[in-house]
Every structure is written in structure tokens, then in C-alpha cells.
């Protein structure tokens with residue numbers, strides 16, 4: 352069999368001079384946001400959710416910066432992410448949100464990861480494994496209070512606690528649930544979930560409890576309990592949509608202008624001719640596309656505006672379809688000599704927030720973040736470990 356080189360590690364990124372776009376990740380803003388969130392609930396511990404490559408910013412650098420800042424509990428979604436985390440931190444408490452797949456218990460135990468057990472089968476699986484090795488290993492129990500996705504329903508949880516054989520084989524180290532609509536504080540589902548969680552918590556006396564994601568932390572009920580589980584807000588997303596954002600921006604995306612042209616009146620720009628020049632327009636073609644995770648739904652037509660970028664301090668609309676590797680911007684609002692080939696257009700940053708990009712894309716900032724590609728040059732700043740590669 353031929354041996355192939357293994358794929359490039361996820362944190363490898365091209366040199367700035369060779370890349371079409373520059374993604375700047377401010378790790379000191381990440382740490383600041385963690386402190387801000389922790390400060391909202393001084394009586395609770397603040398964990399960090401670093402699933403999905405730390406929402407796209409890079410699991411290793413995010414985990415290292417937050418560990419250095421004092422964060423000692425982390426959540427990932429998959430066991431493979433837990434494995435990556437352990438390469439940079441061998442001691443922190445580590446939960447795997449997607450729980451225990453059949454046959455993986457020994458791997459969890461080997462790397463000291465704790466599954467978030469969301470069904471009786473998973474609990475039985477973990478209990479059997481623990482009994483087999485004679486160790487009461489820790490695990491979280493996930494209770495479903497309304498999401499109907501993962502977790503035991505209240506009735507099953509009530510039944511479970513009476514099954515001593517199961518519950519005594521391992522150590523429940525956390526009881527948790529997840530909020531459905533925490534970003535909309537007015538909805539009755541929040542109070543309903545909090546009430547259900549209160550009931551279920553009582554079944555597990557002495558076990559630390561956790562309910563809040565980023566937005567949950569800011570709910571008027573302050574259902575903070577023992578452990579906060581923010582993700583999005585750590586990375587600069589607004590946990591209080593529609594109100595001012597208490598978070599510092601972490602991510603900045605700027606791409607290079609590779610050509611500037613004048614388009615005559617009535618000609619179209621880009622695939623399928625979805626944007627027509629109304630009068631003579633100046634168009635900048637930028638080295639960024641949907642292959643970089645810049646969603647195609649940010650394309651702009653004459654009737655339906657799409658995304659925007661800041662060039663020379665001025666907001667410029669995306670003109671026409673976003674292609675795989677290119678975006679065309681209408682820079683007619685700028686003076687002729689204000690911009691030249693090689694300059695940057697900012698797509699996230701300079702007043703364009705993640706949440707704005709998400710809304711313009713008909714999506715959410717979470718998807719913008721987690722879609723960020725790997726063709727950018729990635730520059731990490733604000734870490735003591737600057738220059739140390741790759742954060743191990």
C-alpha cells in the first residue's frame with residue numbers, strides 16, 4: 352500500500368503574502384470576553400465551549416489562551432475534538448457534548464474525557480464500562496427540558512435515579528440542560544425550561560448544575576447555577592441580540608483587492624448577471640469566495656442587497672453573485688485614487704459585526720464563524736504565546 356502524507360493539520364495556515372485574505376484572531380479579546388461572562392455570575396464557574404474548532408477560530412489557540420487565563424472546564428462536541436484538546440491541556444475537566452457512541456467508553460477513559468450522557472442507553476453503557484474496570488468515572492447527565500434533541504426527559508430521569516445499579520456505577524459530575532430560545536428573553540419557553548430544570552436538579556442532590564449558554568447568562572432570571580457554558584459570546588458574538596453587544600470583537604476578516612475596473616451602464620457583473628450597473632460603476636474584485644466559507648447568500652442584486660465590505664473607510668455593497676474564489680464590490684462611493692490593487696476590503700470588522708453578517712446572510716453569526724475557511728492567512732494576536740507554534 353502506498354503511504355500518503357497526512358493532511359495538513361487544521362491549524363496550519365498559509366503565509367500572509369501568499370493568501371488572498373487575512374483572518375486576524377484576537378486572543379486577548381477572547382480572554383477578556385471569558386472574564387466578562389464570568390463576571391456576570393461570580394458565584395458560578397465559567398467554562399468554555401470550544402466545539403467546532405472553537406467556532407472556527409482554532410481549537411488549540413483558543414484552548415491554550417483560555418487555559419492560561421484560568422479556565423478549567425471545557426466542552427467539545429466530538430471525541431476527536433477532545434483528543435485535540437488533550438494535546439494542549441492534559442488536566443482540565445473536559446466534556447463531550449455529543450455523548451457516548453457505542454464502543455467509545457475506553458477511549459473516553461484513556462484521555463480523561465467525560466461524556467455528556469443523554470439517554471438511558473448511554474448511561475447504561477457508561478455504567479457497564481465503569482463497573483468492568485472497577486472505577487466510578489465521572490460523566491455529565493443531560494436532561495431535555497424542551498429542545499427534544501438530546502437528553503433524558505424528566506420522566507426518564509425520575510425513573511433513572513431509582514436504578515441504583517446504574518447510578519452507583521459511575522460519578523454524575525454535572526447535571527445539565529440546554530435552552531431553546533435564550534436569545535429571546537421574552538419567550539415563555541425560558542421560564543418553562545428553568546422550572547423543569549429546577550425539578551430535575553432536585554433529583555441529583557449535590558451534583559453541580561448547568562443551564563446557561565451565552566444568551567442564557569443574560570436572561571433576567573439569571574439561571575446561572577454552578578457552571579456557565581458560553582460559546583458564541585466568547586468569540587465576540589452578541590448574546591443579547593437587538594441590544595448593545597457587551598463582548599469584544601475577536602475575529603477580523605479582510606481580503607485583498609486584486610483588480611479594479613469600470614463597468615459601463617447596463618452591463619452585468621458576475622455569474623448569471625444578477626447585478627446590473629445603473630450608470631457607470633467602479634467594481635473591485637476581491638480575493639475571497641464561498642470556498643472560504645463566505646456564504647453565497649451574501650450575494651447582492653439590484654433589488655436585494657447582500658453583504659458589505661469596508662474599503663478605505665467606506666461601506667461598499669457586494670455586487671452580484673459571490674463566486675467560489677471571488678467577490679465583486681461596488682466601490683463607486685470612493686474617490687478614484689482612494690483605493691488600489693493589493694489594498695484590503697474588510698468583511699468582518701471595521702464596524703461590520705459577526706451578527707450583522709449573519710443577518711445579511713439570512714443566517715446567524717454562529718454559521719459565519721464556524722464556516723470560516725482554511726485558505727486565509729491566520730494571524731493570532733494578543734497571546735503570550737505569540738510566535739510559539741502551534742500553541743502546544
Ligand SMILES: *Cc1c(COP(=O)(O)O)cnc(C)c1O
Nearest residue numbers: 400529564565580581582583584
Ligand atoms: C453549543 C452549546 C453551548 C454553547 O452555546 P452558545 O450559544 O454558543 O453559547 C452550550 N451548551 C450546549 C449543550 C451546546 O451544544
